Amino acid sequence: MAGAQNDGLSLAERRRRLAAKRAQEEAAANPQGASADGANATPEFPLDSLVHNPRNARQNMEGVEGLADTYETTGVLQPCLVISVETFRTAFPEDAAELPDGAYVVIGGNRRLAAARAAELATLPVHVGTKLKTREDILVAAATENIAREELKPFEELATIEELKTVLGTYDAVAKKLGKTAGWVSQRRRLHNLQPELRKALETRAPGMTIELARDLGKIKDRDQQLQAWHTAQHAADRAANPTPAKQPKPKKNKKVPAQGGPGDGPGTSMEDTAVKARREACLLTVATGAGDLARLSIIAAQVPADPAEAVTLAGQWLTEAAVGSSALNMATLPGEEGTDRQKQGALALALAHCELHMTRTSDTDSTHARAYADWLETHTNYQPTDAEPAPTA
Known part of the structure; x- marks a missing residue:
């Protein structure tokens, strides 16, 4: 003792x-964890x-x-x-x-x-x-x-993946060991590309920032374009959280619907209307992040009439505001200079523009397409229909 x-x-x-x-x-x-009596x-x-x-x-x-x-x-x-x-x-x-x-x-x-x-x-x-x-x-x-x-947390998950990669040799091996897909690992690795401001926003759970949005923003390699896309997402989230009261529509002369931000036409419709603003901000956010089911949207857009020139104008303005650039719609450069991500963003912008122009002009007269378009926005963005927007009927 x-x-x-x-x-x-x-x-x-x-x-x-x-x-x-x-x-x-x-x-x-007791290597199997069994007690003396076998239990x-x-x-x-x-x-x-x-x-x-x-x-x-x-x-x-x-x-x-x-x-x-x-x-x-x-x-x-x-x-x-x-x-x-x-x-x-x-x-x-x-x-x-x-x-x-x-x-x-x-x-x-x-x-x-x-x-x-x-x-x-x-x-x-x-x-x-x-x-x-x-x-x-x-x-x-x-x-x-x-x-x-x-x-x-997202960056802890990323650090885990990177440490495993140093031991296992490849990201495919990491995915296999964790029982995940290669795409699952790839999505998380996009966080490497986030600018410091966006990293902080994700870590502090800033309003409007989600892990899904962060991964989409991580696909944008250019710093200025990535920050612009984040600012656009912040603006859309703020407007969704604090919608402005709907204004009474004023009589307008019959005009063509121009690009984002200008006056609109259609029966009793104004571009100042809350519902139209909410939809178009959701469209802008979608274009900025390049997220959403493009195939489904293309099917909807292909079945709605819209002036091609007006659709290109509206889509080009969204692409410009999202820091992607309207050149994503330039057919002469698509096979070479434009990257795959920009092509998808251009296609999203154009399909959304077709749907949005048709929705603005016809209001709820085309219930099938109106419902399909609104459902797409609700599924892939933070868009929610407002009381000011006519509800499609069966």
Whole structure:
């Protein structure tokens, strides 16, 4: 006993080592987690024998206090996945110094560990991952746990993908290991292209910014065009959240409907009308991001009459305001100079212009096309029909 008092270790450290030794003996005696009488059992380790994974992609753990409240009443139902410090040190020697001897590293369940400590629990149920030996094994296990539970923020998810790529060699291999498609990985990699202002907007959840929009904006390589598209999206989101009261339409002389922002025609219609503004702002946002089901929209647009010159004018103005450039509609340059993304944006703008001109002129007289067009906007943008807009009838 005297030797134990003079070994230079604190009481907590001696307890941790004793608990770890008992846990190792239990795991060796019951590798399948079975108790002596044959019933399934989950071992529980003292909290001071468990440490957070220093390679955990999740930097900020949210909701720990709420989880701790649950643990105080119901306990922890889902065990944490752990490996021994010795195994972790072998795989990640660069992190060896910050890990205590005899402990276990939590690979899956770091938020559960934080919540258990907040709830002042004594132990935590664990599963010892005896098959996790290599750097690849550990990274994949941690990534799968976090992504399956949707616990990572967008840039944490991106960092996880990039770290796995350094180990696995290719992004296709990363997708396969995570049980995801190559497109799923590619979408997340677009965040690499976001300008600092947009990164901050996504991290702070700025109004109008969503992960879907961020990924679409990431397709735009030019800095100025990307920022312009974001400003357009912000404007559309602000207008949707704070719509201006509808003005009473004033009698207008019969004119052609010009490009965005000018006066319109049609029975009792004004370009100042809230419904028309809302639709056209949704169109502008769609053109800026290049998002939406182009095939479906093309089918709708192909069946509505509209003056080709007017449609090109309106589409060209949207493309200009979205910093794409009206040259995306120049047929002479389409085979060569125009990129695939710009071509899609040009096609979206032109199809939307056909639908919008027809909708503005005919109001609700063509209910089938009006419903299809409005449904497309509701599906692919934040557009919502207003009271000022006539509802299509069957």
